[in-house]
Amino acid sequence: MDFSYTPEQIEIKDLAMKFAKNEMMPKAQEFDSKAEMPFQILEKAWSLGLVNTCIPTEFGGNGFSAIDSMIITEALAYGCMGMNTAIMANDLALLPIVLGGSLEQKKKFLTPFTEKYKIAAFCLTEPSNGSDAGGIKTSIKEDGDDVIINGNKMWITNAGYADLFVLYGTTDSSLKHKAITAVVIEKGTAGIEIGKKEDKMGHRCSDTRAVTFNNVRVSKSNIIGGLNKGWGIAMKTLDHSRPMVAASAVGGAQCALDHAIKYAKERVQFNVPISQHQAIQFMIADMAMKTEASRLLVHKAAWLLDNQLSNTQLASYAKAFAADSCMQIATDAVQVFGGYGYSKEYPVEKIMRDAKLIQLYEGTSQIQRLVIAKEIFTR
Amino acid sequence: MNIYVCVKQVPDTETKIIPNADGTFIETGSIKWIMNPYDEFAVEQALLVQAANAGSTVTVLRVGSVKDTEALRTAMAMGADDAFLVEAADNLDSYSIAKALKGAISKSGKNPDLILTGKQAIDDDCLQVPQILATMLDIPSVSVVVEYSGSTTDIVVKREIEGGALEVYGVKLPAMIACNKGINTPRYASLPGIMKAKKKPLVVLSLAEVSVVESDRRVKYSHFQLPPEKPSGKKFDATDSAKMGGVVKEVVGLLRTEAKVI
Ligand SMILES: Cc1cc2nc3c(=O)[nH]c(=O)nc-3n(C[C@H](O)[C@H](O)[C@H](O)COP(=O)(O)OP(=O)(O)OC[C@H]3O[C@@H](n4cnc5c(N)ncnc54)[C@H](O)[C@@H]3O)c2cc1C
Secondary structure (H helix, E strand, O other): OOOOOOHHHHHHHHHHHHHHHHHHHHHHHHHHHHOOOOHHHHHHHHHOOOOOOOOOHHHOOOOOOHHHHHHHHHHHHHHOHHHHHHHHHHHHHHHHHHHHOOHHHHHHHHHHHHHOOOOEEEEOOEOOEOOOHHHOOOEEEEEOOEEEEEEEEEEEEOHHHOOEEEEEEEOOHHHHHHHEEEEEEEOOOOOEEEEEEOOOOOOOOOOEEEEEEEEEEEEHHHEEOOOOOHHHHHHHHHHHHHHHHHHHHHHHHHHHHHHHHHHHHHOEEOOEEHHHOHHHHHHHHHHHHHHHHHHHHHHHHHHHHHOOOOOHHHHHHHHHHHHHHHHHHHHHHHHHHHHHHHOOOOOHHHHHHHHHHHOOOOOOHHHHHHHHHHHHHHO | OEEEEEOOEEEOOOOOOOEOOOOOOEOOOOOOEEEOHHHHHHHHHHHHHHHHOOOOEEEEEEEEOOOOOHHHHHHHHHOOOEEEEEEOOOOOOHHHHHHHHHHHHHHOOOOOOEEEEEOOOOOOOOOOHHHHHHHHHOOOEEEEEEEEEEOOOEEEEEEEOHHHOEEEEEEEOOEEEEEOOOOOOOOOOOHHHHHHHOOOOEEEEEOHHHOOOHHHOOOOOOOOOOOOOOOOOOOOOOOOHHHHHHHHHHHHHHHHHOOOOO
16 A cells, blocks of 8 residues: 655656646636637647647657546646646546447547547447437437437547547437447548537636537448447546546536635734634635545555455545535535635635536436445345 | 756745744645746747757756656747756755756757856745856856847856846857847747647656765755734824824834834
């Protein structure tokens, strides 16, 4: 048992935190209010190796362990949770290829992402199927050497600028999980219709849209892991991506906590800094405790992955606990700031808006509990 | 060109410094070490000069404790080729450090064409090592440099002087240049750079190997302590003009008897 980072991990963290503080934080508020993708910042992050952490060295990536990528994600989310969503959505979309793709597919689809800053989108959710992902209706029909895709996707991060879509559909919706199929669709393929940008509560600089697929034809060679093999790949992807989303919650929580501590030392009420009022101290103690507990769950979920051990349950612990804690911590940070916390002049209201999404995407906090309970009662 | 950069590892600027239990140095146990920020300009300048002169090498040197090699690894992750660390306690004096750096340069087996450092280290703020080292090597040195240009033999540097004016120096290499903020914008050590740095050579030398002995010390630190805490200020209420005379009298009295400044 060892809780320390390796010397390289310390450096990775330092770089990512430096980037978060120098490049992301100063622009976070601006891009949030403009609701625009910060392409320059994203591209710079990419040039430093902070994007697409899931790509293995064979295909031009950096060969990061799961723990390494948690460290990076936490730091980037510290800088801005919304920008991190734009970054993390790439991993989310590329992971199915990393985990289930053939050698040819990996070379073809992953390597370009290491040569140039490119954007990927992960298309699972539909207007009428969110939590119940096994019930998706987007159809994938065989047609000779091709498949034809028809259906509507909803809440797709990065959709407006994506070079690559990784889509989950079904060959027969009555078969539920057994017919789920994952397929790669390149930008420019005929029949992709990008919807209007959602006007969101938080993560406003990330691009979220509906996408419609109208008779989109792609070669069968774009199917990941074979027809009807998509559900297994989706589950494996979640084992990786849920800890990552949880890591982003830790980053947001740590940022809210740091702001709260600093402000509590500066703000004087009743002739003393509010940090000397026990009610504030206890609130901040709880925030610190929950942040560290979340981080440890994230690290354990990632450590299990790095050691090829099953982490489904831990991934859900981490995702639910870190997301719920982040929401609480961000809310309490606003409380510590008092009325000033409610103003956009101060940084914590944005974290509170951003935190909410972590409880929703990649499986809501309720769905995580469902997964955990299932693991408990069916094993 | 053989380019050398001397870097120091200093406590992170946000560190709360406290003396250790016996007052011989500061408490280092919980310190997060970083590369001295001014040295980042020196590393960046070395990499810029290297890029402009094909076939050049950049070697980083550091004198200090071995337990954390942050500064050297960061320099190599930014692009430096190799590193030398002279293992020593963190409280050596400037003269011993300069002598150890000179020894490390000679151990590297190359003659320096250019040595770069930051203008000062932000921890002890001695501002001495570059000049002492240059004197030991018998080469010219210019400090507080904000502009650099030139060839492999002759350079022109500008340094800041009082009033925001610039002094311009033409310097024959080899020389020592101590960099100030503004000379460049240090690059980030990229993640691929960090991964590559793991495989770059880092030679560790002892003080004995670079012929530094205890009697080289010119400065001995006798005691480390925090400055006395400032007593909080006194406020005088002068809103009521009727009582103004009394308040002025009281302030003058206190300035005489308590503050003893008049
Ligand atoms: C900004 C944003 C970005 C997103 N990005 C992507 C993306 O890139 N790709 C993608 O595919 N999807 C994305 N999503 C979709 C996201 O994953 C879904 O919104 C999420 O899974 C929830 O689905 P839903 O919105 O349909 O809610 P529902 O499934 O309708 O859930 C509504 C409520 O019911 C609860 N609930 C549902 N079922 C149960 C149950 N069985 N037991 C208990 N409670 C239950 C939920 O927890 C929730 O509270 C994004 C969403 C947002 C808001």
